[in-house]
Amino acid sequence: MAPGGLKRPTTDEMAKPARRNDVEGKRARRRRQVIDAAATVFAEKGYHGASTRDIAERLQMQQGSLYYYFPSKDAALEEVCRAGVADFVEGLERIVAGPAPAGDKIRAAVANHLEPFGDRPDYVRTFLFDRHALPRGARREVGALSRRYEALLERLFAEGVAAGAFRPDLDARVAMLAFIGTCNMAAMRGRSGEALPLHRMIAGFADLILAGAAVR
Amino acid sequence: MAPGGLKRPTTDEMAKPARRNDVEGKRARRRRQVIDAAATVFAEKGYHGASTRDIAERLQMQQGSLYYYFPSKDAALEEVCRAGVADFVEGLERIVAGPAPAGDKIRAAVANHLEPFGDRPDYVRTFLFDRHALPRGARREVGALSRRYEALLERLFAEGVAAGAFRPDLDARVAMLAFIGTCNMAAMRGRSGEALPLHRMIAGFADLILAGAAVR
Amino acid sequence: MAPGGLKRPTTDEMAKPARRNDVEGKRARRRRQVIDAAATVFAEKGYHGASTRDIAERLQMQQGSLYYYFPSKDAALEEVCRAGVADFVEGLERIVAGPAPAGDKIRAAVANHLEPFGDRPDYVRTFLFDRHALPRGARREVGALSRRYEALLERLFAEGVAAGAFRPDLDARVAMLAFIGTCNMAAMRGRSGEALPLHRMIAGFADLILAGAAVR
Amino acid sequence: MAPGGLKRPTTDEMAKPARRNDVEGKRARRRRQVIDAAATVFAEKGYHGASTRDIAERLQMQQGSLYYYFPSKDAALEEVCRAGVADFVEGLERIVAGPAPAGDKIRAAVANHLEPFGDRPDYVRTFLFDRHALPRGARREVGALSRRYEALLERLFAEGVAAGAFRPDLDARVAMLAFIGTCNMAAMRGRSGEALPLHRMIAGFADLILAGAAVR
DNA sequence: TATGAATGAGTATTCATTCAT
DNA sequence: GATGAATGAATACTCATTCAT
Structure with a gap:
């Protein structure tokens, strides 16, 4: 059920010689720490309420050194938001495409939706509350993902109605x-x-x- | 059902002579415009993303002139948040105290909750998204209101279970x-x-x- | 012959009531001081070598307060450059259009060119040395003026040749x-x-x- | 007529054994590339407008690696300026000392002055526009060279006047x-x-x- | 009531430079 | 010879706030 999390640019991990891999790994690990810190601070204070100094302090690093890892605060937000929204759609797509009955699909969808909150809550929360602060392009892309997610979900309900599993008067x-x-x-x-x-x-x-709250 | 809205300085409205009242009314009206503008801008950009200049511009006013109406940006947020949270609790208290069956109470509670979104969405949204930016004292007060609201709501569900109106295994x-x-x-x-x-x-x-989504 | 200097937005000076004029005058005067300071500092250290702090210090003012008078360092440079290039073209146009013999025109052109160096040397020098640092749009406009000036001057020489006043083999x-x-x-x-x-x-x-250096 | 250019570490070139010379040659060649890049970037953007990153990028090199070739940006400017001013004085000295008539000397001096603009324009332009950014000591030395150059040139005119080759009223x-x-x-x-x-x-x-522009 | 001018602290970002590897 | 990571100070610019008028 799409555990995933964000395993950044791990591509062709095994293609590279061990030494190189190690160095790359170190760099990637540090980079991850930096983005993690950004996510945490963004989640805590909100994008605009968080300063690059806050992020740097959390890493015990100099403010300007951050820019070795990302080119701007905006870009960091973008990376965090992308990681925050990742897997939601893929997971749901798999569920929708599956053969399970509608009710089971909803259960699976809830699990799919909530798991990232356990895995990387700061990323998800930043995505939820601060995606509007994204620069134009990224906002659009991320917004498209959101809309796709909603459409899938709505379809899931609509198909349940059509299949007779959900109330016929349900507003999908x-x-x-x-x-x-x-x-x-x-x-x-x-x-x-x-x-x-x-x-x-x-x-x-x-x-x-x-099932709702009421007795049957 | 608790329209309310924010008629801030309603206190001793009638105690004052008519003329004075008129002048006061003008002042109060202007004041309201200012807080409205603040609410709108906060709702649009978030508290930290909004500048006092943004607010002033929306009023076609000079930045510094705002301070005739509120002593600080923080204070404006506080006022907006208080107005944003107002009536929620009172309305719910009345519903909970009422004699209606549990299901009807939930329906009433939904209406009570959603109405402010129609009346003064900028206030409510600012409260929802930016209350964490409130200064200590106000945050606590407003947080207490929130918790009281949640407790009331939880009680409403619990009482429904106890009364046999809601599923016995419902997690209130x-x-x-x-x-x-x-x-x-x-x-x-x-x-x-x-x-x-x-x-x-x-x-x-x-x-x-x-009733939930599933057919009975 | 090139009176000018830069009397900024003095337009319809007399149309306004005295009081208003006074206030406007004060503001305009201060603004001028600020731009003057910018011109001086730019001329002294070059645009990139000059910091806004340098400008502010010269005015015994806080760095950020400058932005009350211009929206960016770029914009200040633009204003300085425009003032630095002003009158050159107009003056030369008048000379070229005039009836004087070619030699006299050259003399007049030299005077026209050098006078601004006496009047507002910092503006002219900034224009000469730092116009390439201008933002795109302004650079183009100012560059067009430069080219126009050169074209006029070249024509002046060419017409002198045609009129027989200058050596026929002169490369205009x-x-x-x-x-x-x-x-x-x-x-x-x-x-x-x-x-x-x-x-x-x-x-x-x-x-x-x-006449050149050589004896005739 | 003083072609020269900058063959910097020409000193004791031949003292070293061939092999070493070869290696040294490689090193020297690389060094030259670095200084060339600095000169180009300085000429393009001005000393203060150019960053060490700009230089490094042009060499497809890492910023910090530059410091293997020069100890500081200042020092690079100094080297560029020295190379930019080199030969001007020597060439002119030779001309002034020569036996040619004044007019020929002027012609030779013009050629002497313009040749470096063809050979190493970035060096000369950096010298011309950014020598004021040099650190104290170098600025003085280079300034002395400039003044010497001007003095020689003025003498050249003055001697032409004395010799009757130039107008007696010429202001040298x-x-x-x-x-x-x-x-x-x-x-x-x-x-x-x-x-x-x-x-x-x-x-x-x-x-x-x-001869000037006017007909005789 | 409101403005215009200013402040002082803060913002994101860039820079020249260093150094262990 | 060169890199990658980092520093510390500086940069242009913004902000909430103040206050004389």
């Missing part, structure tokens, strides 16, 4: 919004001790979306 | 989170043409929360 | 270059005590260009 | 300035396609300085 668009809103709630509860365990959210949210 | 806390997440979805869809009409959201969200 | 293009190079020499000798008095340069340069 | 100082200004015009026309061929400038400038 509304259901899609409720699904996303519900799942993204996990983003607001981040980092605090008050957070519910993820598995409880996954099960609970799926039950609610499928 | 999870249901509360889903409720809020679902309803706050209205905030993300703001301002764009793609927004769904409010009444469709109210009905659809309530149906989903109560 | 080369003569134009020599003229400009010679006159711009005044820019290199700026500010230092070793500067020759302007009138001596005017007379001497004109004599040389017309 | 003014003539010297005109000479230099005229010849340095070649520096402004650099790199662009609009440049005149050097030989045309040499002949034309010399004619103008000697």
Whole structure:
């Protein structure tokens, strides 16, 4: 179910000689630390509320040294947002394409949506709250992904209705919004001790979306 | 159902002589325009992304002149957030205290929650996304309101379970989170043409929360 | 003969009521001081070698306060360059259009060229040495003026040849270059005590260009 | 007539064994490339407008690697300026000391002055426009060379007057300035396609300085 | 009420330079 | 000989805020 996370430019990892791989690995690892720090700070204070100094301090590094790893704060946000949105669509596509009954698909979709909140919450939260701060081009690309995700989800509900698995009067668009809103709630509860365990959210949210609160 | 809105300096409105009242009214009206502008700009760019210049420009006013109306940007945020959160709790308290069956209460609560999004979306959205930027004191107060709101909502679900109206295995806390997440979805869809009409959201969200998506 | 200097936006000076005029005057005067300071610093250290701090210090002002008067260092350079190039073309056009014999026109042209070096040397020098640092648009405009000036000057020589006043084998293009190079020499000798008095340069340069060094 | 150019570490070239010489040659060649790149970049953007990164990029080299070839940007400028001013004085000294009539000497001096613009324009232009950015010591030395050059040139004119070859009322100082200004015009026309061929400038400038524009 | 001028601290970013490898 | 990583100071510019008028 699309665990993934972000394994940056690992491509042809084995093609390179060991030594080179090691060096590359070191550099990549450091780079990852830097982007991680950016994600954390962005998630904590918001993109505009976070300064490059904040990021540097967290790395015990000089402010300007960051620019060795990314060309601008904007670019860092872009990288974080892309990683934050990654896998959502792919995972959902696999689920939608699968053979399972509609109800199971919804359950799988909830799990697919919530897992990244456990894996890399700072990336996802930054994507959710600060994607509007992205520079034009990236905003558009990332926005397209979002819309694709929503369309898939809406289709999932619509197909459930068509298959007779969901109520015939179900408003697929509304259901899609409720699904996303519900799942993204996990983003607001981040980092605090008050957070519910993820598995409880996954099960609970799926039950609610499928069966609702009322007795039958 | 609790229209309210923010009629800020309503206090002792009638205590003052008519003339004075008129002048006060003018002043108050201007003041309102200023806070409105702040809310709009905060909602558009986020608190940290918005500058006092942005606010002043929207009012066709000089940057420094704003400070005649509020003592600091922080204070403006505070005022906006307070207005953004106002009525939510009062409305929900009235509903919870009422005699209606649990299902009807949920429907009423959805309406109570979504109405402010129609009335003063910029205030609500600023509250939702930027309350963490509030200065300590205000953040705590506003946080207390939030927690009170959540507690009320959770109680509403719990009482429904106890009364046999809701599934006995319903996780009231999870249901509360889903409720809020679902309803706050209205905030993300703001301002764009793609927004769904409010009444469709109210009905659809309530149906989903109560009956779920699956056929019975 | 090239009175000018730069009397910025003095337009319809008398149309406005006295009071307003006074205030406007004050603002304009301050603005002028700021641009003057920029011109001086640019002339002294070159555009890239000069920092906005340098400019501010010279005005006993805070660095950021400069931006009340111009929107960017680039813009300040543009204003300085425009003022530095102003009047050159107009003056030369008047001379070229006039009825005087070719030799007298050259003399007048030398005076026209050198006068701004006396009036506002920092502006002219900045234009001469740093116009290439101008942002695209302004560079083009200012470059067009330069080319127009050169074309006029070359025509002046060419017409002198045609009229029989100048040697028939005179290369007008080369003569134009020599003229400009010679006159711009005044820019290199700026500010230092070793500067020759302007009138001596005017007379001497004109004599040389017309009669050369050799005995007849 | 003083072709020269800069064969920097020519000293004790032959003292070393052939093999070493070869290696040294390689090193020297690389070194030359580096200084060449610096000269080009300085000429293009001005000393302060050029960054060490610009230089490194042009060499497809890492920024820090430059410091293997020069100890500081200042030092690179110094080397470029010294090479830019080299030979001017020596060449002129030879001409002044020679037996030719004054007019011929002027012609020779024009050629002497313009040749380096063909040989190593980036060096000469950097010297002309950025020598003021040199560190104190070098600036003084280079300034002394300049003054010596001017003095020689002025003497050349003065001796021409004394010898009756030049007009008795010729202002030698003014003539010297005109000479230099005229010849340095070649520096402004650099790199662009609009440049005149050097030989045309040499002949034309010399004619103008000697005979002037007017008919006799 | 409001403006225009200014401040002082802060922002992202660039730079020349260093140094272990 | 050269690289990659880093530094520390400087850069242009923005910001919230103040205050005399």
